[in-house]
Amino acid sequence: NVKFGYAPRTSSTVDKVKPRTPTGAAVTYDTATGKARIAWSKNKEMDLSGYRVYRRLKGGAYPAKPLATTTSTSYTNTPPPTGQTYYYEIRAVDKAGNESTGTADQAVTTVDRTAPPVPAGLSTASQPEGLRVGWNAVQGAVSYRVYRAASADGTYTNVGSTEQVSYVDASAAEDTTSYYRVTALDAAGNESARSVAVSGKRRDLTPPSAVTGVTVTPTEYGFEVRWDANPTADLASYVVRRGELLGDEEEQLCSLYPGYYVSADTTSYAYTVLPDGEESCFIVDAVDDAGNSSFRVTGEAQIVTATELDMTPSVATPEGSPVRLTATPGEAGVELSWSPVTDATGYQVYRWNPHAEAYEKLAATAGSSYEDTGAAKGTTHFYWVTAQYADGTESAPDTDWLVLAP
Known part of the structure; x- marks a missing residue:
């Protein structure tokens, strides 16, 4: 019978031998819980201290620090739920701190439950x-x-x-x-x-409905334009546009001039223009509060043609007048002004009377302006102004006209 005592020498200064690599390593992954369970067989070293579990992301290296240290032969871990592949390996460690080589990589591809970042810069x-x-x-x-x-x-x-x-x-x-x-x-x-x-x-891009019921009546001041009220709820204004007829009788086009804006609560417009017998064409456009124009968007509108009255005097104005006459609207009528004429002692002002078919004298003045407060509205007025000299003679007249709306 032999008896002996044994005290293992487990200090790091004496024990330099690594433990054996653990065997039987395997991993399972629960997609419902997102947990990975790694298990392996028990090492038989007498001086075994435990095991170290390492984890790395695919494409990366194992870190120096282990994921966990355990004395068990299994370990459960929850890898990040990013849909990426992670690898695990197990290393045995003895009491002297010697670490074995790692087991073969045990791969786990996680279920992706990580939402992407929130969008920015809207x-x-x-x-x-x-x-x-x-x-x-x-x-x-x-x-x-x-x-x-x-x-x-x-x-x-x-x-x-x-x-x-x-x-x-x-x-x-x-x-x-x-x-x-x-x-x-x-x-x-x-x-x-x-x-x-x-x-x-979102900008309002729906145009108003087209304007209907447009009528154009020639007048002594141009034309009286009327139309039906437009039912568009967001109507802002109407635009009355006059144009020139181009082409022959078989095919004519209405070449429109810029228009005049009229408030949405009216359905008529006194279009002032010199009534000299020309034929014109008209449309009335509807514009909403977003600036949408029925005519611009659709290219369609009711076109009405009308011929002006001919209000021009039947008496022609002689040429060669030294007077430069200008007729403009005044506060109480028609404001006439002209440049002074050398040697003139005064001036004679005349207005055309269509009924008498003659220019009738309105006034004599020494100044270079005159206001015709008796000019009726709703018609067109034609004027002559002559320079009067000391011998009683008058120069040839200069002429101008002005349309007064109703």
Whole structure:
């Protein structure tokens, strides 16, 4: 019978031998819980201290510090749920601190439950097709969802999805402010939190309906234009436009001049123009409060033609007058002014009387202006002014005219 005592020498200064590499390593992954369980066989070293568990991301190296240290032959870990592949290895450690080589890599591909970052940099812009919402690209996102509400803190509903970094909301109401928030989705379907809200207003691009019932009546001041009231709810004004007829009798075009704006609560306009017998064409356009013009958008309008009255005097004005006459509207009638004529002692003012078919003397004046306070409104007035000399003679007259609206 032999008896002996044994005291293992486990200090690091004596023991330089690494433990054996653990065997039987295997890993299982629970997709429901996202947990990975690594198990291995027990080492038989008498001086075994335990095991170290290491983890690395695919493409990376194992860190110097272990993920965990255990005396058990299994370990449960929850790797980040990012949809990436992670590798585990087990190393045995003895009491002297010697560490074995690692087991073969045990791979785990996690379920991706990590949402992408929240989209930022939102902006809006009105386009003919709708209201465009844009944002900055989000790393890892494969698509985006766009949500809309009637107010910044209102209930947001999904209005569309896109793989681009912008979305045109064709269902946005015109001339109405809408609020938007955007989320990002990754390949696993994870959706980010909603972005901060951004507001935008889709421009009203719907033109008013066409103006109907247009009539044009020649008058002594030009034309009286009338039309039916337009039923457009957001009507802002009418535009009365006159034009010149071009082409032959078989095919004529109405070449329009710039128009005159009339308030939305009226349906007539006194169009003043020298009534000299010319034929003109007219349209009446409708404009809403967003600036949409029925004629500009559709290119269609009711065209009415009319021939002016011929109010021009039947007496021709002689040439060679030294007087330079100008007729302008005055506060109480027609303001006549002219440049002074050398050697003139005064001036004679005449106005055309269409009934008498003659220029009739209105006044004699020493100055270079005269206001015709008796000029009737709603007609066209023609004037002569002559220079009078000391011997009683008069110069040839200079002429001008002025239309006074009703």
